Amino acid sequence: MKTLRIYLAALLALTAGACGRTVSDAETQRNIVYGIDADAYRLETGEIGKGETLSKILNNYGITVRQIDRLDRSAKEIFPLRNIRAGHRYTVFIHEDSLYAPHLDYLVYETDRTNYVVFGFHDGDSVSIRKDTKSTTLRRTQRSAVISSSLWGSIMEQNLPYSLAAEMENIYQWTVDFFGIQKGDSFTVIYDERFIDDTVSAGVDRIWGAKFTQGGKEYYAIPFRQGGKIQYWELDGTSLRKQLLKAPLKYTRISSKFSYARKHPVYKVYRPHTGVDYAAPKGTPVHAVADGVVTFKGWGGGGGNTLKIKHAGNLVTGYLHLSGYAKGISQGKRVSQGQLIGYVGSTGTSTGPHLDYRIWRNGTPIDPLKIPQKPAEPIAKKNRAAFEFVRDRILAELNGELPEEERITQLDSIVIPAPVLPAQPAGAAAEPKK
Structure with a gap:
């Protein structure tokens, strides 16, 4: 567990109140943090370490095994303790009794930048769980x-x-x-x-x-x-x-375009390259460019791990040199536009990680960068x-x-306002009905 530090005063305002709620002057003066009156506590914050559990953290603050077990059972329907993740911040609220012995009353775990869970520990080994959102x-x-x-x-x-x-x-x-x-x-x-x-x-x-x-x-x-x-x-x-996405992946560059006479980077001879190569790091997500059905999943020779998807309009798209396939992708599987289907790799005949993306219409290859879009x-x-x-x-x-x-x-x-009609001069007579 990382070294704990005392909260900075600026955090008091940062986490005040719940989402959409106006924080009153009285609450601001009382230093409301995560919906709790912080003036009554000593606050410490830390970060969940790798392999660290909430049980271990709570035990270090004197929470009994019985309370932790009760918390685990009570939290299942609200926020299961197994969902705690390394790297997320937590804050503890500690009060001291008349003998100055420390007692943990609350632990707040931030699920993301704006949402959090409050775990409360009360008299008689009772516990409470509350999910909330920062203002x-x-x-x-x-x-x-x-x-x-x-x-x-x-x-x-x-x-x-x-x-x-x-x-x-x-x-x-x-x-x-x-x-x-x-x-x-x-x-x-x-x-x-x-x-x-x-x-x-x-x-x-x-x-x-x-x-x-x-x-x-x-x-x-x-x-x-x-x-x-x-x-x-x-x-x-x-x-x-x-009908089709502009490209099946993001954050990459085009390393080779559609050509019937491209010098092959491995064989050093000119041959057709009826696709577009997108250079990208291994593991970059690849998405289906349109709704369709997987017609081929397997080894494509020089294309390595390959997927082919049939779409409306007698179109077929191909995704070559994949390092792997997305979970659930199989031949005959229906996929939707934008769905994750695989990952960039360098399988087959390849000099480095990239995606070779191809399109056929009625079996004839067409340039993916020039296909007309409906x-x-x-x-x-x-x-x-x-x-x-x-x-x-x-x-x-x-x-x-x-x-x-x-x-x-x-x-x-959407409420469209009525047009404003020009005002009639004072004393003007109304036009008679015909």
Whole structure:
């Protein structure tokens, strides 16, 4: 167990209250930490060590075997003790009796940055378990950046939340070629960032709109709820979702493109290479680019461990040189778009870890980088007016032209305001009915 240290005063405000609850002045003065009056305790914090159990930690603080057993049984339905993980922080609340003997009343275990579990130890060997969430606030932000190397690089250079890059890649994964980003491409994005105590970022909560410019072409992302879930759309109501993902993996580079006369890196002769090679570290996750059925799983000769998946429109995709397959993947198995199917490797005839990704239509190989994309279902006619209302305000906000009070803040029920009619001059007579 790591050396314990006394909590800094700043943490008192950091963990005050439960999510969404306003912390009163009285509570602030009482130093409420994890919903507990910290003024009555001495606080110590530590980190779960590798191989360390909660039982061992509690035993070190004088909690009896009987209480630990009772806690284990009581916690099964709320937060099983076996779910404790190394590297997570915990805090203990200790009071001293009249003889200055220390007693542990609470241990708080942080399940992640914002959520925690409170284990309580009370008189008569009784125990309690409570799950809760730290108080957080949302801050809406608009930022723009010109890309010098990559999306991730620009996010870091602009000191933006790292999770923003992942969110944008998820939104544009059918539309923007992140392997073809060039210097001078740019983006503008509006997002909610969640903060603990208004200072510690807990990541991006939602993207409210974006414009990505690649090679002079603009790609918009407008959020709108249709079919029971929020999706992202182009300005004309076309879905950003397409039949195929742009690529079956992320955070890599293209090392070789589709060609009928490529010099083979091993055999040193020119031969067709009817696929795209994505150089990536061994173990990088590989995802299905579309819904389909696995038609082949096995050794593909020079292709090493290979998967082939059949999709609608007489398309078949191939994933070669895999180091292994995802759990549950087998011939005849139906997979969905974005599902994990395997991991990058260097099996077969290969000079290093990479994914050889291929597409066939009616048995004929086609260039994966040039395949035409069919969008998913567009905005329904009955939703068109509501979508255009949302779109126009998001677009104005992206352009910096929307007053704060007119921002779109929810997408569950869009109420379109009635048009404002011009006022008639005083004393004007009403037009007679015809």
